[in-house]
Amino acid sequence: MKALAPGTVIFHRHRGYGVITSVNLLTGWIAARFGSEARTLDLNLSTDEVQFADGEAILFRRAPPDRMPHARLMAMVRALHQAGYERLYLYSWPKPSGLHWRWHLFTGPRDWMQRPWREGWYGSGADYNVNPVMGWGDTPGATTEELIHALARFDPQGLARALGRDEDHTAWFAGVCDALLPGYMYSLDMQRPAGGLPAQAPPVPVIAVRATLPAYAGPALSWPPGWAGLWSGVHVVPAPAIKVTGVAELR
Template identity: 75%
Template sequence: MKALAPGTVIFHRHRGYGVITAVNLLTGWISARFGTEARALDLNLSSDEVQFGDGEPILFRRAPPDRMPHARLMQMVRQLHRAGYQRLYLYSWPKPSGLHWRWHLFTGQREWLQRSWREGWYGSGADYNFNPVMGWGDSPGATTDELVHTLAKFDPQGLAQALGRDEDHARWFEEVCEALLPGYMYSLDMDPATAGQDAPALPIVPVRAGMPAYSGPELAWPPGWKGIWRKQHLLPAPKRNIITGMPEIPG
């Protein structure tokens, strides 16, 4: 399916040609403006017989689009690794609601929990549902090559920090991509219930609606995560006043 995003030209059998003004990839509802109408019309892609402007039908239920960008990001990172940018890492984790997954690209040191943040290198599936772009000047539905070139143009200094070798991580990432793409993504969410285990299974999530749960072999976590589950991650105990013995409350 072609990209569905604000600005896409569509055709409706009763109203003719129009332009999408808002889209929700999670529910399949869009708002579109037709001709000289002052108000946008709400339509359902599953039942309102909407087509792309060139006549191609929009089969939202039969061929649903990706509701999250993580698989496309994995393809891009995989290509950059093959080009020698092995110090590029993709962190994925769910929002507290569990409905959407965040993503974060970072470079340089492989510090998963203390990674550095660069503007434009992170996002959320909640935003992607309404405007399916990564946020660095890319277009909806951009190919892997186009994503690479727009990222390099957006932040060449940041991408330059990814140039270098990290063979362990690049080998792990290649194996994960081979097993999961194009329909699944990995999450690096650490379930508190797994504390004390040496290496619980890597969480796998489908990127499109209607896909079955992942049933392939268990995948390893990325290098640098081994042993992180062996102890509970608790906040440090507050300092106590040496005179009263009571915990000190920060000002």
């Protein structure tokens, strides 16, 4: 699929050749100039029969896009696991507002809390809604294989760190993908009651990636290997030092 962005030369059967000035991939509308620097024309990619300059049709998917990219990322990670890149992990968690979910791919040691960050390997569903790409040179709607090739070109050193065996996690992830894809994603967000720890680990939260899908009704998911014990302690904020006039500080 060719890039569709401001500056792209297009052809319209009634207006001739023009240049795109803005694109809204969420709605399928573009603005373009046709011979006038001061005036733009709004066009709908679904109905106005817009073409690239070489005559190739620009086809806009009428179906609403996934509101979050996690299911596509899960399919990519599973394919990489099958190719021997088993030390690749996908962490998902909600933003504070609860309206969108973040994602983070990381490699190397499986440490869910102290995860190494690499530019382009993380993102947010809020950003994805406006610009539906992962951030490593991929195109909107790229297939699983295309996502893998784009990531390998973008950061070959980072992907090489994922080579190796992690059989426990690979088996867990494959089972999760079988249960959830293509319409659902998991979130590694363990809610705890106020002031304490949960009596036992609840099922992994599952969220639909499209608003039109019903609530998940499949089997409960277990937490990934290495997760047990991460929440075994209660964090207590240290009490401030007590200052008494004329007396040494008590701690």
